[in-house]
Amino acid sequence: MNFPLSDSSKAVERLNQNEESHDTKAFNKERDAELVERCQNGDYSAFDELITLYRGKVYAMIYNMIRNDADSWDLAQDVFIKAWKALPKFEGRSAFFTWLYRITHNVTYDWTRKRKISSAGEFDDRIVNEADPAAMAIPKVFDSPDTTLEREEVKNKITDAIDTLSPDHKEVILLKEIDDLSYQEIADAVGCSTGTVMSRLFYARKKLKEILGDIKND
């Protein structure tokens, strides 16, 4: 029996990557715990260090969802202000960044609700089913997959499709594919069960697979 991406060499590679990842994660957890303790004792400079450490990730997470630099900048600040206020309640049961991600999630969702750009948790099939006149002129990209322009067209279509996913699906798949969080970390960040995380991942990938199929057929 041969599982293309589960053979022993890949497994060992993944195991080694996981070990490095575990070491880094363990170091980060210890460092963050020390900084959080200093913050809770009134040391604002420790909080400033945490901001510097995580502002890039928070900013990226928000930007990936709303795709606007100015608003992302403002919302990222809101995240840290809320984090400062909530620090007394942080008990260290989860990693600091997972907790910070949760605040980022809440801030982003509150903003999108106010802006009414949420697609209400449902994938918008109209985007997939509508014929795109430009698509008719695109050559069959998979006839010559190494052609940069053709690959770029495919990428753009996939990116457009990703942006049409509902916030719930998009957020989960971004946290998995980009930030490589575990199911439990994603569940903690977005406030749902690991079962829901896997379910959203599955359906997001299924929708994207359908889009990829449409692109291949064009």
Add this chain to the structure above:
Amino acid sequence: MTREEELITRWIDGELNGQDDTDFKKLYDSNPDIFDSFKEDAGIYKQVFRDHYESEKEVPYGDFFNSQIKKKILEENGSPSTPSSFLSDMIQWIKSPFTWSAAALSFCLIVFFNMPSESGFSGGTIVSTYSPDASVSIVSAEFNEEANATVIVLEGLEPVPNETDFSGNHIVSYDRQGPPGFVQFYNKNDKLVYILETDEYGQPNVF
């Protein structure tokens, strides 16, 4: 979510273990082409994700970003001090010895300022006054900012003799050495300017 969907998800993410592995093997064997296609497509858009989305993005004007956060916290709270809860703040405040010292001092001051003076003085600046002669009452005793001097208004004194010249003397000190009611006033050059004494009839006289 079905068991099959869960197994596919775990397989794509490399999260199969134990019983999951065994169950998935059976599933895969049923139609390997479909699963391979699923995994291949997942690999394609995983690459697209990594090309078009960032795990970490540089914040424009990072130092300014940090300073704005601090500024907003200051504006909301007054100071970026300990981010403690209101209840723990209260407890810490009550337990502090300085709180008790300050409370005791405040209590003493409140009692002291609210004690009625013997002369009936009701001013707010001078702590206490005393007139040995009951016929002389102190109307007021307060600091006059314009004159930069303490002004004491008395009632019941005999008129000041016309030949006594009070002008041009700035009293900066006094001493009460001598019999009761005997006070010597000095100017800034330590020169004796006035003498206040009480005569045998208990009347104050100024010299």
